[in-house]
Amino acid sequence: MSSARQAFAGGGARRRFRLPRSAGLRFSLGYGLLFALSSILFMSFIWWGTIGFLERQVETAINADARALSQRWTEGGLPTLALTIDDRLEQNLDDDAIYLMVDPTGHRLAGNLSEWPAQVVRNDRWYSLEVTRAGMRDTAQIHAFNLPGGFRLLVGRDVRARAVLRRLLTDSLLWAWMMVTLLAISGAALVHSMFRRMIKSVAQTTSAIAHGDLSRRMPLVGNGDELDQVAEAINEMLDRIVRLMDGVRQVSNAIAHDLRTPITRARTQLEDAALHARDSGELRAAVERAVGDLDNVTAVFEALLRIAQIEAGSRRSAFAPFDLVPLLADIGDLYEAVAEERQIRLVLRLPPALPFYGDRAMMQQAVANLLDNAIKFSPAGGTVTLAAALGPALPGVAASMATPTRDVVSIAVTDEGIGMNEADLARASERFFRAESARNTPGAGLGLSLVQAIVHLHGGTLRLYPRQPGLAVRMVMPVPREAPRTGRLPRPGRLPRRGAAPGRAPNAAAPPAPGRVTETSRAPHERDT
Amino acid sequence: MHILVVEDDPTVRNFVAKGLREAGHLVEPVDNGKDGLFLAVSENFDLIILDRMLPGGIDGLRLLETIRAQNNTTPVLLLSALADVDDRVQGLKAGGDDYVTKPFAFSELLARVEALSRRGRSENAPQTRLSVADLEIDLLSRSVRRGGQRIDLQPREFRLLEYLMRHAGQVVTRTMLLEGVWDYHFDPQTNVIDVHVSRLRQKVDKPFDSPLIHTIRNAGYMLRAD
Numbered sequence: 001m002s003s004a005r006q007a008f009a010g011g012g013a014r015r016r017f018r019l020p021r022s023a024g025l026r027f028s029l030g031y032g033l034l035f036a037l038s039s040i041l042f043m044s045f046i047w048w049g050t051i052g053f054l055e056r057q058v059e060t061a062i063n064a065d066a067r068a069l070s071q072r073w074t075e076g077g078l079p080t081l082a083l084t085i086d087d088r089l090e091q092n093l094d095d096d097a098i099y100l101m102v103d104p105t106g107h108r109l110a111g112n113l114s115e116w117p118a119q120v121v122r123n124d125r126w127y128s129l130e131v132t133r134a135g136m137r138d139t140a141q142i143h144a145f146n147l148p149g150g151f152r153l154l155v156g157r158d159v160r161a162r163a164v165l166r167r168l169l170t171d172s173l174l175w176a177w178m179m180v181t182l183l184a185i186s187g188a189a190l191v192h193s194m195f196r197r198m199i200k201s202v203a204q205t206t207s208a209i210a211h212g213d214l215s216r217r218m219p220l221v222g223n224g225d226e227l228d229q230v231a232e233a234i235n236e237m238l239d240r241i242v243r244l245m246d247g248v249r250q251v252s253n254a255i256a257h258d259l260r261t262p263i264t265r266a267r268t269q270l271e272d273a274a275l276h277a278r279d280s281g282e283l284r285a286a287v288e289r290a291v292g293d294l295d296n297v298t299a300v301f302e303a304l305l306r307i308a309q310i311e312a313g314s315r316r317s318a319f320a321p322f323d324l325v326p327l328l329a330d331i332g333d334l335y336e337a338v339a340e341e342r343q344i345r346l347v348l349r350l351p352p353a354l355p356f357y358g359d360r361a362m363m364q365q366a367v368a369n370l371l372d373n374a375i376k377f378s379p380a381g382g383t384v385t386l387a388a389a390l391g392p393a394l395p396g397v398a399a400s401m402a403t404p405t406r407d408v409v410s411i412a413v414t415d416e417g418i419g420m421n422e423a424d425l426a427r428a429s430e431r432f433f434r435a436e437s438a439r440n441t442p443g444a445g446l447g448l449s450l451v452q453a454i455v456h457l458h459g460g461t462l463r464l465y466p467r468q469p470g471l472a473v474r475m476v477m478p479v480p481r482e483a484p485r486t487g488r489l490p491r492p493g494r495l496p497r498r499g500a501a502p503g504r505a506p507n508a509a510a511p512p513a514p515g516r517v518t519e520t521s522r523a524p525h526e527r528d529t
Numbered sequence: 530m531h532i533l534v535v536e537d538d539p540t541v542r543n544f545v546a547k548g549l550r551e552a553g554h555l556v557e558p559v560d561n562g563k564d565g566l567f568l569a570v571s572e573n574f575d576l577i578i579l580d581r582m583l584p585g586g587i588d589g590l591r592l593l594e595t596i597r598a599q600n601n602t603t604p605v606l607l608l609s610a611l612a613d614v615d616d617r618v619q620g621l622k623a624g625g626d627d628y629v630t631k632p633f634a635f636s637e638l639l640a641r642v643e644a645l646s647r648r649g650r651s652e653n654a655p656q657t658r659l660s661v662a663d664l665e666i667d668l669l670s671r672s673v674r675r676g677g678q679r680i681d682l683q684p685r686e687f688r689l690l691e692y693l694m695r696h697a698g699q700v701v702t703r704t705m706l707l708e709g710v711w712d713y714h715f716d717p718q719t720n721v722i723d724v725h726v727s728r729l730r731q732k733v734d735k736p737f738d739s740p741l742i743h744t745i746r747n748a749g750y751m752l753r754a755d
Contacts, residue, residue, distance in 0.1 A: 288747070291634075294632070295632075295634070298632050299716065302612065305612075309613070317615075318614070330711065333685055334711060334713075334717075334721050334725075335721060337721070337724040337725050337728055338719055338720070338721050338724045341724050341727075361614070361713075361714055361715070364713055364715065365715040368713070368715065368717055369718075372717060372718050372719050375719065376718075376719065447718070
């Protein structure tokens with residue numbers, strides 16, 4: 001309890017004593033204090049209840065006695081009263097009754113007290129005093145009454161037993177309170193240590209992580225209690241951080257490699273030309289090659305920026321309703337010539353119309369990237385198909401999309417090229433990822449990442465399916481049932497754009513898919529339609 | 530042509546000025562927005578090449594908006610490291626006629642400069658027929674003839690030829706074709722444009738003695754009569 005008292009003192013003299021810094025200590029002190037105070041309250045109630053009841057009982061008995069005696073006086077006067085007092089004393093088996101009747105001069109007429117106690121002068125209050133009765137000193141509760149003609153009556157009860165009981169009760173309550181307080185202190189200590197243990201493991205883990213050890217995890221007890229839940233939440237958070245860190249590391253490694261390589265090449269060529277070129281023709285050729293390498297650097301750099309920008313979801317401002325079919329037909333037209341040149345058949349399977357809501361330029365780029373890849377990896381004589389369809393969302397697909405949207409547009413590009421193995425499929429849309437078999441074709445490994453970012457921005461998913469032979473890449477994106485009207489609702493604080501600032505449809509406002517979850521799942525049985 | 534170049538980076542400014550002078554233009558290089566604005570309003574230029582981020586309190590867009598507010602219709606080509614779609618739209622909205630992002634190839638810049646200067650002259654009178662040497666196209670009936678012989682073209686091929694004809698005698702880059710004919714603003718990895726041009730050549734040049742569509746190394750294409 002000393003600690004609790006300290007806390008009290010702290011309340012009174014704030015300047016000298018401040019509440020302890022430790023939250024655990026404050027918590028347990030509060031607990032102990034509350035426990036001790038409530039037990040004090042509880043025991044006081046018992047004490048007052050019991051003692052008060054006994055006292056009231058005595059007073060009631062004395063009053064009843066006095067009333068009966070004054071009745072006797074009215075009926076038979078002084079002799080009857082004296083007789084009644086004697087009777088009562090004789091019948092009093094507990095030997096706790098005290099009576100005394102005196103005449104106006106103070107002589108005893110009846111009763112078991114030898115003389116009127118000097119303290120008793122008033123007759124409107126209770127006296128609790130020591131009386132000597134039959135040679136024994138006792139504690140008694142006494143009340144005085146005036147009788148007509150100057151006679152006085154004293155009625156009382158011996159309360160020795162009550163006093164004993166009171167002492168007993170007080171003692172046992174005090175003991176009980178001490179035990180409870182001890183319990184409270186140990187409980188507080190227990191709470192304190194539990195609290196500390198819990199905080200300590202969190203603090204240790206998090207500080208280890210803060211110092212760079214990302215492999216640490218919160219220990220789990222395994223019973224699923226609140227502590228475990230906190231630990232699990234923290235562990236999940238850590239897993240996510242590790243994944244993000246991995247992503248960043250991967251990208252920075254890739255940047256280091258994919259940008260450093262062409263920069264190195266350009267630099268080497270320039271230096272070599274500066275040192276060894278024999279004529280201006282050689283010099284010029286080296287410079288031109290270096291410029292080409294630097295252009296590559298710029299292209300990679302721009303693609304990376306674009307992906308980052310799209311993933312940040314900042315480009316939804318250009319969303320507008322439009323028909324996908326002319327867009328797809330146009331891109332098909334653009335690539336048809338390339339395909340033909342390489343003796344690849346480009347087949348377009350498009351419905352009459354496909355209402356869509358999104359960013360036109362981005363969709364163009366996404367489809368162009370897919371066709372680019374398909375043609376790049378197809379052998380002569382192969383067929384590349386660009387197909388699009390509108391259909392109800394499949395349950396698995398709809399989960400990641402805005403709820404009121406039920407229709408989805410799926411755009412699939414399939415080829416009969418070299419395809420990818422299972423492991424590569426899963427990583428295909430990672431930045432800078434290039435399958436081993438694609439090492440010899442030009443490209444930086446950013447095409448599919450960009451497509452994935454665009455599809456995610458439209459609230460959809462990108463899936464890759466292996467074919468025999470070849471590969472099918474399918475973009476599945478939700479279409480709002482109610483295609484938003486082209487009402488001009490420029491966003492506050494932004495200039496309305498040239499012909500491309502429609503109001504955002506609430507339906508289409510599917511959250512941009514968070515992070516880079518690889519949705520390139522393997523579904524060997526699923527074929528493109 | 531009399532061209533004002535407003536660009537704060539000395540390397541880029543000198544490079545652009547030198548290249549344009551070599552191409553036979555009269556160049557006035559300026560390194561800040563204030564001087565640029567002063568020259569732009571006090572002298573008569575055929576074209577202004579304008580950087581967006583400029584020192585001296587007046588940036589490229591302010592300069593552009595100011596001269597446009599004075600009904601100055603000199604073609605302006607914005608040259609900027611701000612490469613976002615939004616930045617581009619902002620630049621064109623402020624009154625820019627073309628937008629080239631840094632880093633850029635000089636051939637691209639030059640081709641666009643030439644195209645802009647041509648546009649200022651030819652757009653005044655709407656044409657219904659275009660002809661270069663013995664090749665002529667009718668924009669109304671969308672028919673193509675060369676040496677009196679009719680050539681059948683797909684709609685897209687017609688638009689490609691039309692674009693080349695409109696810029697006859699000028700270098701046209703692949704990016705310009707992609708933007709002007711297909712209205713695409715991204716960079717396809719494969720040589721899609723080359724393939725389309727070569728298809729057009731099959732029909733327009735191959736059956737005849739002298740080719741009209743020429744490849745300009747490191748730059749693009751040019752349609753001209755030799």
